[in-house]
Amino acid sequence: MSWTCLTLQTDRDHAELWSDALSAQGALAVTLSSQATGAEEVPVFGEPGCPEMPLWPHCQIEVLLPMDWDASSWLKQVSTSLDQPVPPHRSEIVADQDWVRLTQSQFDPIPAAPGLWIVPTWHEPPDPSALNLRLDPGQAFGTGSHPTTRLCLEWLTAHPPRMQRVLDYGCGSGILTIAAGLLGTTQPIGVDIDPIAVQTACDNAALNGVSASFYEPDSFPNFPPSMG
Template sequence: MPWIQLTISAPEKHAPLIGDMLEGNGAMAVTYRDAQDNPIFEPPIGELVYWQETLVTGLFPAQTNMQPIIANLQKSSYFKNGLQYKTDQLEDKDWEREWMDNFHPIQFGKRLWVCPSWRDIPDPSAVNIMLDPGMAFGTGTHPTTALCLGWLDGQDLSAKTVVDFGCGSGILAIGALLLGAKRAVGVDIDKQALIASKENAERNGVAEQLEVYLPANQPLLKADVVVANILAGPLQELASVISDYVADDGELVMSGILERQIEDVQAAYAEHFDFSPAQIKEGWVMLHAKRKR
């Protein structure tokens, strides 16, 4: 169905309130984006951060009479100097089809592909992860995931145990199993991520080799390879927890790190690990380390 977008420019402190006002006036969805193209790379854990000047957009059905809504918004004291807004018509499209068209099979390294279900598999003889984009993070399109998948593709994982810390969709654990790992353990704070990981493992025929746990329920184990694709802050805060998973002579791969954060993350692990040179893709970093003997 067609839609109308109502977009209002707001200072950071007022953005969430204006979003609530749009919802209160019948917006079917509200989104926030930067008015000046200033990226926020890593907000504090659990904190929702807005830009200094934020564009707040409400989405309304096309038949909506916008004048009463705009008049209602103008009554707010936040717009005492006038409400600056614009409206746009969105054409009627098959949004699901348009969304699906954006996803294609992607190759990582020499052997590994990630393939959505509605596309033909480019190389049936390759190692193919069948994975559709969904709620849980991790489909291979982000540089951090791509770096980890590329690293896994270059390893001999035969008979090894792999821990995927912050498993999301389970893509790294599933990739490791398809590449020859004997066992994988996914850990995530989000129950939905654990469900998605198990469902994706079923689809790829490796469910019996994958275990998933919330952090509170995770077992004591030592893994040959630990992959943690989260963010620099949690990587530092959880350094002792993540390190404890790595077996003697085991390997640790970490991503979700910006170039300016390399030294801080390495410092958190330097006592027990030796680092290889960082791999960088589009400003994002993957660190590989081996436990010291």
């Protein structure tokens, strides 16, 4: 199976307007990014509770469509619904690929902290003598690449929680809970509001041979203070 990919050029004032309209008109996928590349590219983050960052001055919208659609006519239909001219764009064919293998190729082992590697299951550990935490990217947050995760992993390796209980609230993939377990905690516990994250964390802990407990907030037990 192949698809048609349209790449539209627009500005920050119209980017979200077009993105929403393209999605509403049945696009299979819509991706908004900066036209800048390399050193000129500036990331835009959206964090809860933080001031909203403006989009890039010059934006690029990639739209994935079924091959049997008349892409030009469809794009004109969207522009009519917006009462906007069709922006500059190009069209190309996206051939089917082994998407799993392609996705895996984007994730290499990460040296997360001194003596600690995050290693996807399709890779061999670069340093077998190190502490190797096996983790595959998935639906839950936490692959070891985010700066906040890396800082926590660095702190844990510098201060191993041996003979201590560790509570990872908002555990995502369970990466910090599992790292704490590998580093000697007696009772690694993770909590997340997302049931998919809880199940993912359980699976990841089992993959690493770590006996950890994961809960949604409403099912979190009332542990006695002396339990350790």
